[in-house]
Amino acid sequence: MQRVRVIGISLLVGLISEARGSTSQKLQSILIPSMEVVEAPIEDVAKFLQSKSAELDVSGIGVNIIIDASPETLEKTATLQLRQVTLGRAIWFLAEVAGLDLKVDRHAVMLVERTGKSKQRGQPESAPELVLKLRTIQIPSIEFQETPFDDALQFLRNLAIKNDPEPNAEKKGINIVKIPQQGVEDRSVTMRLSGVPLGEAIKYTCGLANYSVTIQKGAVVVYPTPVPRTGDQ
Secondary structure (H helix, E strand, O other): OOEEEEEOOOOOOOOOHHHHOOHHHHHHHOEEEEEEEEEEEHHHHHHHHHHHHHHHOOOOOOOOEEEEEOHHHHOOEEEEEEEEEEHHHHHHHHHHHHOEEEEEOOOOEEEEEOOHHHHHHOOOOOOHHHHHHHHHOEEEEEEEEEEEHHHHHHHHHHHHHHHOOOOOHHHOOOOEEEOOOOOOOOOEEEEEEEEEEHHHHHHHHHHHOOEEEEEEOOEEEEEEOOOOOOOOO
16 A cells, blocks of 8 residues: 655645746756765655755745655665756656656646556666666767866766756756765876767776776766785785
């Protein structure tokens, strides 16, 4: 049996919505400077996004987020590292990580269970849509000169958005999550590439910084390459 969680429905909808903008307008106009969550419950991330939307909305109302999902789905966690993203894109990334569909009406955004073909196509474990983006988004050219690794990753995020053929602006780009090295300063990156898929650009960039790449829960996760173990002396 599914259960419905309603996360803070704002008051005064209706009369003031006309003057203060529709949900779809706010999803495109509200810009989140940065957010980073690691293995956080999806409900907590939704609450954060709703609270942040109210903080950044000139009306102070923000966007309502409603989750209609099974207990199993609600137990899932999300890992996101995003900078300079619209609210709509942030919510879309959350939906992808949780394996939910996103629906927008005038007064709320709903994250709902996937069914049928949609469910098969969007499982976060296999993330076929993400894999397709990594293969099909073409990077015309890229050049780094002693670029800090974090800056290089952000540049790749921006290139993914710019070169993604996805027609829906809120679904452009990918989520790249970095697991930092503890107590070790990252290497800078110097390289030049032309005409490569996004996935290859990410692989080469991470390799130069001594990071490996994997896909987990609808995100590209980069992590320090393990040091080979040697036998006991």
